[in-house]
Amino acid sequence: GAVVSQHPSRVICKSGTSVKIECRSLDFQATTMFWYRQFPKQSLMLMATSNEGSKATYEQGVEKDKFLINHASLTLSTLTVTSAHPEDSSFYICSARKHPREGATDTQYFGPGTRLTVL
């Protein structure tokens, strides 16, 4: 299998606070994890690519100081939304790609998503 979990699944926070979202690959090692944001009735927008042991690569227009990504191990990546504001309210989804030694393909396995609501 290829199971990816995210925690928390839902979070409500006050404006100005920081929120950390965890993405874990449960039964495989992932060299690369991707973080997406999805607004209602829109497609997935790639925010950043997270590689274990190196700095994340951010897409154009995504503030790296606002969306902190740490890929601490081959099974865990975290996204911290700093000083969250109402416009950051969205569905955040991570995906993971298997390590080459696990027969990697380019298939991305998605976590269940985290719905962030900033009041």
Add this chain to the structure above:
Amino acid sequence: GQNIDQPTEMTATEGAIVQINCTYQTSGFNGLFWYQQHAGEAPTFLSYNVLDGLEEKGRFSSFLSRSKGYSYLLLKELQMKDSASYLCAVSSTNAGKSTFGDGTTLTVKP
């Protein structure tokens, strides 16, 4: 960059067959994915094509023509639970990133 086009909405009848098309323009093509996404949930993997031709998996089939920049997802024997958004995603050789189309919302009616 990558441009991906797919119809916004489609409607079909339970038991019927529906074909969802996807056209793309990309540099460094490294495969095309189809995902299913139900409202409020994360996408789930349906298929992956990297070579030309048809890949069949149960009720779902996916076709790719690299020379035409074209793919389709074919859903047979439609069921009500197939009502969802279907996302076409193209993977590039640029760090293996995938770019997603805007999705096709399929509504299956009785």
